[in-house]
Amino acid sequence: MSNSVVYSIAFYVLAVVTLTAGVMTVTLRNIVHAALALITTFFFIAWMYLLLNADLLWVAQLLIYAGAIPVLIVFAIMLTRRSMSDTSNPESSSSGWAALIAAGVFAVLVVVLMPAAWPVGHYPDQLKGTTAIIGAELVNRYAVPFEVVSVLLLVGLIGAVVLARREEQD
Amino acid sequence: MSIGYIGLNHFLAVSAGLFAIGIYGLLSRRNAISLLMSVELMFNAANIALVAFARFGYHDAQPLAGQAFALFVITIAAAEVAVAIAILLLIYRLRGTVWVDEIDLMRW
Numbered sequence: 001m002s003n004s005v006v007y008s009i010a011f012y013v014l015a016v017v018t019l020t021a022g023v024m025t026v027t028l029r030n031i032v033h034a035a036l037a038l039i040t041t042f043f044f045i046a047w048m049y050l051l052l053n054a055d056l057l058w059v060a061q062l063l064i065y066a067g068a069i070p071v072l073i074v075f076a077i078m079l080t081r082r083s084m085s086d087t088s089n090p091e092s093s094s095s096g097w098a099a100l101i102a103a104g105v106f107a108v109l110v111v112v113l114m115p116a117a118w119p120v121g122h123y124p125d126q127l128k129g130t131t132a133i134i135g136a137e138l139v140n141r142y143a144v145p146f147e148v149v150s151v152l153l154l155v156g157l158i159g160a161v162v163l164a165r166r167e168e169q170d
Numbered sequence: 171m172s173i174g175y176i177g178l179n180h181f182l183a184v185s186a187g188l189f190a191i192g193i194y195g196l197l198s199r200r201n202a203i204s205l206l207m208s209v210e211l212m213f214n215a216a217n218i219a220l221v222a223f224a225r226f227g228y229h230d231a232q233p234l235a236g237q238a239f240a241l242f243v244i245t246i247a248a249a250e251v252a253v254a255i256a257i258l259l260l261i262y263r264l265r266g267t268v269w270v271d272e273i274d275l276m277r278w
Binding site: 007008011015018019022023025026031034035038041042045048049051052053054056057060061064065068069072073075076077079080089090091092094095097098099101102103105106109110113114118119120121122123124130133134137138141142145149152153155156157159160161163164166 | 174175176178179180181182183184186187188189190191192193194195196197198199200201203204206207208210211214217218221222223224225226227228229232233234235237238240241242244245246247248249250251252253255256257258259260262263268270271
């Protein structure tokens with residue numbers, strides 16, 4: 001499946017669109033436009049998960065990353081000043097260094113990751129969906145992390161409410 | 171007929187690219203919300219690598235561990251965004267700015 005022409009074309013189109021949207025996210029000078037580019041990036045990453053046979057993560061990415069998290073970010077943009085102007089997201093004075101460091105990190109990652117001999121598994125071709133497998137794994141092998149993460153979410157929720165609450169004037 | 175086999179390295183390359191983009195955004199922007207968005211990009215870069223490993227390194231003894239791990243990453247990222255935005259709003263209320271070079275409360 002992963003060597004058909006359609007698969008290859010889909011991958012390259014998705015890769016180019018995702019990376020372009022990612023670059024736009026960090027270079028656009030209007031923060032609202034940058035947030036829209038971020039949503040686009042997340043949206044196309046979801047389809048990349050589908051190419052990797054990860055149907056549960058595809059839906060989770062669409063719901064959480066392309067749906068819920070951008071809402072939070074857009075709210076944060078609206079609640080802070082200078083949000084709608086073209087200078088709401090300027091570069092700092094060190095953007096040249098930033099580009100240099102980012103290029104260096106990319107070079108190191110490519111040099112280290114690409115030639116590495118990763119363990120190769122045999123993906124069962126008869127496997128149609130992964131949701132059932134992950135669901136069983138979550139409540140068996142990963143039951144403890146699953147519960148810990150639910151507590152973490154609750155703590156994060158309460159923490160966010162407590163932090164953002166307006167203090168009573170007395 | 172194929173225009174090229176798409177393997178693990180292709181997905182790792184996309185992941186590395188997104189991660190580098192995130193680092194650039196993290197280092198070059200002044201608006202704290204933009205820094206948050208860059209961190210989210212880096213989370214997603216890691217997730218692509220995890221899911222690619224789950225797909226190409228599939229093992230029957232521990233099926234799809236990478237995908238399960240990616241789900242945990244998504245959950246923790248959601249909690250992180252909520253807390254980070256609450257902190258940002260608090261800083262904005264106290265200091266009147268979200269530009270990181272003007273938030274020098276702890277600099278001496």
